[in-house]
Amino acid sequence: MGRSPCCEKAHTNKGAWTKEEDERLISYIKVHGEGCWRSLPKAAGLLRCGKSCRLRWINYLRPDLKRGNFTEEEDELIIKLHSLLGNKWSIIAGRLPGRTDNEIKNYWNTHIKRKLLSRGLDPQTHRPLNRAALTTTSYRPENARGPDTVPRETTDSIEEGHSSGTSMDEDQSSEINLELSISLPYASAKPPCTSPKVACAPSQAICLCYDLGLRRGEACSCQSIKSSQVISYFRPLEEIKFGL
DNA sequence: AAACCTACCAACCGCAGCGTC
DNA sequence: TGACGCTGCGGTTGGTAGGTT
Known part of the structure; x- marks a missing residue:
């Protein structure tokens, strides 16, 4: 067509x-x-x-762009978020005010990949290199599109890759704070937006479930934090996926 | 000084999601 | 319900600045 x-x-x-x-x-x-x-x-x-x-x-x-070098804190945050979300650069960028998805993607490919390799970690799986090599066929931290990935609607979704506990290292999952929330990258400067996407409205809370696979209309029971413009995501992904 | 190499990053491309009709 | 249009996302490419030989 x-x-x-x-x-x-x-x-x-x-x-x-x-x-x-x-x-x-x-x-x-x-x-x-x-x-x-x-x-x-x-x-x-x-x-x-x-x-x-x-x-x-x-x-x-955009006037609110930070520019300049990434800080060590930003580096670590990117690494942690990538281990959870994979190549979801736009979501990762949402946690780094003043940074764009393109900037983070470039930075990942040019710096952080090497940084992880130097630590002996596989940049894709975030596992030790020797272990990653043994399990790359079953572990897919990022559900991004690509030749070795699957369509978004399949069951091989982000839930299985990031939080099932069966495929991620126990030590790694316990180390990462799953109280994910998304801050508004430029809420203050942006005029009211008419986009239907919830993440666009500065006055509305944001639910990370949206970008983890749940679409509008699908119920999730994320709770809003009063006095904040975010909703923390803290339910185990399996519960959301299967409506438990 | 010139040629070559490497790293970086801005920009493009194709596709998917969503809304509207 | 499906076609269509718009927007956003992620992968990739190409130009170029800086470093090395």
């Missing part, structure tokens, strides 16, 4: 953004806010596709 292209490629620029393009995009978003990426380029007078504008804004132009 095929999808229509996201934009008219014949009349769009590609490659590095110029200063002028950046300024146009910034000034447009300052006035009109984020969203409607499809129509934004035309409205802003940019010869770019909406996707490109969105990426540029999110990864580079």
Whole structure:
């Protein structure tokens, strides 16, 4: 069947953004806010596709971006979150204010992978290298797409990979704080968002279950923390999966 | 100084999820 | 209910800065 292209490629620029393009995009978003990426380029007078504008804004132009080197604390947090979530860069980025998924992904591939290898840990499984080699066929910490992964809707889901207790080291799972919560990456600066995704609304609590496989409408019993804009996820994943 | 290599990161691409009609 | 459009995500690529020979 095929999808229509996201934009008219014949009349769009590609490659590095110029200063002028950046300024146009910034000034447009300052006035009109984020969203409607499809129509934004035309409205802003940019010869770019909406996707490109969105990426540029999110990864580079957003005013709340931290930039600069990652701290040791950020490193460790990324490692722990990756051990739990796999290549869910957007969720991981949600726990690191001022950092983008792209930035974290790049940082992972260029620094943290090596860091884990130097510790004798497999960057994918977070297990000791020799043990990881023995069990790579059965253990999949990240359920991300890829040639060696499975579709999201299969039973080989994140629950089995991260919290069943049958495939993860007991010592590792006990060491990791499963009281996951997601903070809003830029709640203060962002105008009210009309997206239906719960994670988008600054005034609403966020349930991590959403991105762990449960979709809207599926009941979860995560509890909100008063005076906070997060819901801590603390139920064993099996309970959620099987509605226990 | 030049050639080559490596690491980094911005940007692109394709696909999936979700909402709307 | 399914087609379609939009958005977001994750994998990958390509340009380039910095280091090494």
